[in-house]
Amino acid sequence: MTATHRAGTVALTHFAGCAGDHNDRGMVGSQLVAASLAARFGGQPVVIGEPRPALSVGWEEELAAALPELQAMSRRYEQLLADGGVPVTALSRCAVALATLPRIAAHRPDAVVVWFDAHADINTPQTTPTGYLGGLALSGPLGLWDSGLGSGLLPQNAVLVGARDIDPPEQRLIDRGAVGLVPVGPRLPEELRRAVGGRPVYVHLDCDVLEPGVVATDYRVPGGMSLADLHRAAEVLAECEIVGVEIGELEADSEATTAAPVVEALEPLLRAVERA
Template sequence: MKRKISIVGVPMWLGQTRYGTNLGPQGIRCAGLMERLKGVGQDVVDEGNLPIGITGCFRQSGENIKNVKTLVDSSEKLAAKVSNIIQEGRFPLVLGGDHSIAMGTLAGVAKHYKNVGVIWYDAHADMNTPETSPTGNIHGMPLAASMGLGHSALTNIGGYQGKVKPEHIVLIGARDVDKGEQQLIEEKHIKMYTANDVKRLGMEVVIAETVRYLSERCDGIHLSFDVDGIDPAEFPGVGTPVADGLSYKESLQAVRLLAAAENLISAEFVEVNPLLDKDDMTARLTVNLIGALFGETAKSKQVQRTDRKRSAEAI
């Protein structure tokens, strides 16, 4: 499906404590993102990176939450940017940055949709609040905040609460869920496919059930793809690796299946850390995933390589 795509980078690392995810957007770009999307006929514009602060107070006094002001300020900017992109009739493709940026993305998307569905592809549930978080890192809180749970500064991003309803969320690939998050998942009856569930059922079944489940309830689906959902043996450039994850092959199958979903309205890819990567493997494979989400196939990749070779020979 041909889309009008607007890329926006969010060079944020303060949702956690490992420097480097702020370099993720440029790392993904340098791995050939624009060329690949244009190669499959997409109408794509790169709107650059949001100008955001990269330093902040490490921890709020007396509260189990870090860098609140900087993250709220950046999330407000992202929410406005994403909202404008949708208003222009384009598809927001957001490049992170750590997963805290999802608060801004969802705040911008939910202004235009009454019932946003969210596919949270991640090793973690990211549903902590300051009361349940073992670290105070905000990249472990964006989904809870988007549901209206947690610190008021986070839940009110965009000027309103409740961007997404619990029954409109599907977790895929989870395998490192904190006790408070597990309790919330059970209380709110949030749909979850663990990494083991995916292995047992197969990715084709998981995606088919997910799309059907959300399509029956929602007027649009947002994909929030954290690359640490993939096993770190294949995706080493992440700050919070968790063993026994989904494979790259399974993940490629997932995005290819989602490419056919007509109600996919926005997407973000987060947590690429070039400083922890090996030979740019994580950035390059992330570009493969994004390309597949927008219709790239093995055949179209081969055509692009052939065209580049012919151009080089002509020069």
């Protein structure tokens, strides 16, 4: 899909495969996100990977199984960024960021990654209490462990938003200022504006940053954002150059579910993508 704008081309991508899935519902959800983005921008995404039964095993086995498709995703980002594209991406699971964020860091080292998620995802293979690949999704690009997919994201260029289910080793990194955190609350917009500081932005949205029940997700962590909160955050970020957007962790059992409310909440960002 192409949508020409001033500085580049909106490049829609759908990662359709399995990447650390506990179940098959994230792969269905990614199809719905991709369909909503295609309707919003008027075209069809490039599809990377294909659905297969979830393994629901430890991170090492999950990474080995997903690696060919994650490498394909990395190549896709490398090419589209080299061509001046602005990625807008539907993900199945947040672990796909192991492939996308190193390419963003390489091509746009000036950009800050704003990571909307109920979890910090900055555990390492040595600190993870669960062995879940998704819990290592941001720490790999930060270079805290070697995923085989690259790193290069500087800690000062990563801002967590809405994280509230945080393991002790992750909390220690946050407490010493290695990674910024903007908590859910009435001051979120102004604190987010301060944390970003007018820098270019790449947005990662894990749908479980939202209050449980707003949309279906694998994890239900109380104290999350509303769609109105997400819209206000999108308005703040739209004040900056938007380098790209990725949306993951929406679950669905069938195509009767819709991703439209999430995509609509992000509309200020998506308009900014067209201006980027």
